[in-house]
Amino acid sequence: MLKQIVCTIAVAVTLFSCSQKSQQMADDAFLHLIPKPVQAERLQGYFNVSGRIAINVADGNAQTLQVADMLIQTVKPVAQATLTTGTAAGFTSGILFVTVTDSTLGNEGYILHVTDSLITIKAQRPAGFFYAVQTIRQLLPPEQYNNTSHKSWLIAACSIKDYPLYALRGSMLDVSRHFFGVEDVKKYIDHLAAYKMNVFHMHLSDDQGWRIEIKKWPKLTEVGGSTQVGGGNGGFYTQEAYKDIVQYAAARFITVIPEIDMPGHTNAALASYPELNCNPKDSLPKLYTGTEVGFSSLCTTNEKVYGFIDDVIAELAAITPGPYIHIGGDESLVTPKEEYIKFMNRVQPIVTKYGKQVIGWDEIANAVLQPGTIAQHWADTLNPVKAIAQGAKVIMSPAKRVYLDMQYDSTTKLGLHWASYIEVEHSYSWNPATLVKGVEQKNIAGLVAPLWTETIVTRSDIEYMLFPRLLSYAEIGWSPVANRNWEEYKVRLAHHGLYLKAQGINFYQSKQVQWK
Ligand code: TNX
Numbered sequence: 001m002l003k004q005i006v007c008t009i010a011v012a013v014t015l016f017s018c019s020q021k022s023q024q025m026a027d028d029a030f031l032h033l034i035p036k037p038v039q040a041e042r043l044q045g046y047f048n049v050s051g052r053i054a055i056n057v058a059d060g061n062a063q064t065l066q067v068a069d070m071l072i073q074t075v076k077p078v079a080q081a082t083l084t085t086g087t088a089a090g091f092t093s094g095i096l097f098v099t100v101t102d103s104t105l106g107n108e109g110y111i112l113h114v115t116d117s118l119i120t121i122k123a124q125r126p127a128g129f130f131y132a133v134q135t136i137r138q139l140l141p142p143e144q145y146n147n148t149s150h151k152s153w154l155i156a157a158c159s160i161k162d163y164p165l166y167a168l169r170g171s172m173l174d175v176s177r178h179f180f181g182v183e184d185v186k187k188y189i190d191h192l193a194a195y196k197m198n199v200f201h202m203h204l205s206d207d208q209g210w211r212i213e214i215k216k217w218p219k220l221t222e223v224g225g226s227t228q229v230g231g232g233n234g235g236f237y238t239q240e241a242y243k244d245i246v247q248y249a250a251a252r253f254i255t256v257i258p259e260i261d262m263p264g265h266t267n268a269a270l271a272s273y274p275e276l277n278c279n280p281k282d283s284l285p286k287l288y289t290g291t292e293v294g295f296s297s298l299c300t301t302n303e304k305v306y307g308f309i310d311d312v313i314a315e316l317a318a319i320t321p322g323p324y325i326h327i328g329g330d331e332s333l334v335t336p337k338e339e340y341i342k343f344m345n346r347v348q349p350i351v352t353k354y355g356k357q358v359i360g361w362d363e364i365a366n367a368v369l370q371p372g373t374i375a376q377h378w379a380d381t382l383n384p385v386k387a388i389a390q391g392a393k394v395i396m397s398p399a400k401r402v403y404l405d406m407q408y409d410s411t412t413k414l415g416l417h418w419a420s421y422i423e424v425e426h427s428y429s430w431n432p433a434t435l436v437k438g439v440e441q442k443n444i445a446g447l448v449a450p451l452w453t454e455t456i457v458t459r460s461d462i463e464y465m466l467f468p469r470l471l472s473y474a475e476i477g478w479s480p481v482a483n484r485n486w487e488e489y490k491v492r493l494a495h496h497g498l499y500l501k502a503q504g505i506n507f508y509q510s511k512q513v514q515w516k
Helices: 002-031 062-075 126-139 182-194 239-250 303-318 337-353 362-366 382-389 424-428 459-466 469-478 486-502
Strands: 039-049 051-057 079-085 094-099 110-114 118-123 153-162 168-174 199-203 255-262 324-328 357-361 374-377 393-396 444-451
Touching: 002 039, 002 126, 002 153, 002 486, 051 062, 062 079, 062 094, 062 126, 110 126, 118 126, 126 153, 126 182, 168 182, 168 469, 182 199, 182 239, 182 459, 199 444, 239 255, 255 303, 303 324, 303 337, 324 337, 337 357, 337 362, 357 362, 362 374, 362 382, 374 382, 382 393, 424 469, 424 486, 444 459, 444 469, 459 469, 469 486
Parallel strands: 051 079, 051 094, 094 118, 168 199, 168 444, 199 255, 255 324, 324 357, 357 374, 374 393, 393 444
Antiparallel strands: 039 153, 110 118, 110 153
16 A cells, blocks of 8 residues: 555656656747747747647648648657648647738748647748748757657747748758768758758869769769769769759758859869860860869860850759759869950850859859849958949858858868868857948848868768857848847757757767757
């Protein structure tokens, strides 16, 4: 008898402390969202994620149904959710997706209202629902990623209204210096999506490797794709593999921006086809596996080169549903300046002819920019001003703040430091709209953080350079400047470390942050 009573008390105490712990986790989760929402208010109570949950997507939109399905998969360890469509009237318990008209939300904003019985998500467009679901994932406890022993999860009751500051938010992966397969690329895309980024820029060609199949010019990949920095086997994406990546990204509301770098950074192409060189009778340049930059150039005075570019852009445009094609244009140190300008003036219309908007690294501002061309600022602070003077918008990728290949400090083993060391605070504490004189918020299309891969070989290397700085860039791109403050951010980041750990992500445990 006594034993029974003791046992009952013990179970009761365990249950109580268990639920207290769950409540504490839900309270914490609400306080530590990244990127920080525009408005967030805590309400009383908790939504219990367990048992059976009804999910209703009122308008039955196909993309929104896919988003709802992602939520169903997320809660699977603790709850069985079933999906219905049709009228939301009388729906008082479960999860409700409602399409609304509210221009303050734009295409990507959402309203998330959580009570103890009902989660209501409102958005104008499917992307808004997707971002609400990313917020819900952060409101759930970290063990969603690695533990199925819990019987239920709690979400703190709250009211959130949220939408992005900049239209384009994302990251670039250099798949030329080292090649990364489709699975690694999809993982990269997952990371961007989790932090509400919507652009994945693929640096598909450089001196060390050509990575996208072009059917009319097969040697680009057969020869030009056969190696990489350090002399490994390289690799390339077939057009089918690329389409698979594009589709995977699109399901996560991410636009792929493919880049073919030209006229410089083209050794892999030059080594594949004699006619791209100015002296085709000379022996072909050798494949290059080093890390120097600025030594190669397509022959800009050779007509055949423009036919080649037309073929490449035609095939790339046909498999790229997004509105942009990036034509590089950086560090063409051996192309005479006048030739560079003529070249860029000639290549831009090839891109627009195939219905795409041009993006180029900031040097492109020295040419005559076509309407719609965007300059991506990385180093020279006069170039973005020249672009703006021509009516162009700028993507901000300043090397000294957002290059993910920059080392954290002098002890970092991976990466480079030519632009700066970038510790976590340095990655966070700046404002794209005040960094460069003459570049204001209205001139900025967005923020893209590049990961160059001269020294990056494995998925674990990628994670170490991305995390936690990617989160800084996600927040800078999304959250209002007035909501951002390093002292407060580093507390949120410390807590968020639990989520990174639960996912097994190899992240840099900066001493600037008191990790939980
Ligand atoms: C500069 S940024 C480059 C790349 C290098 C990178 C290394 C830019 C447009 N060009 O070719 O990989 O630095 O940090």
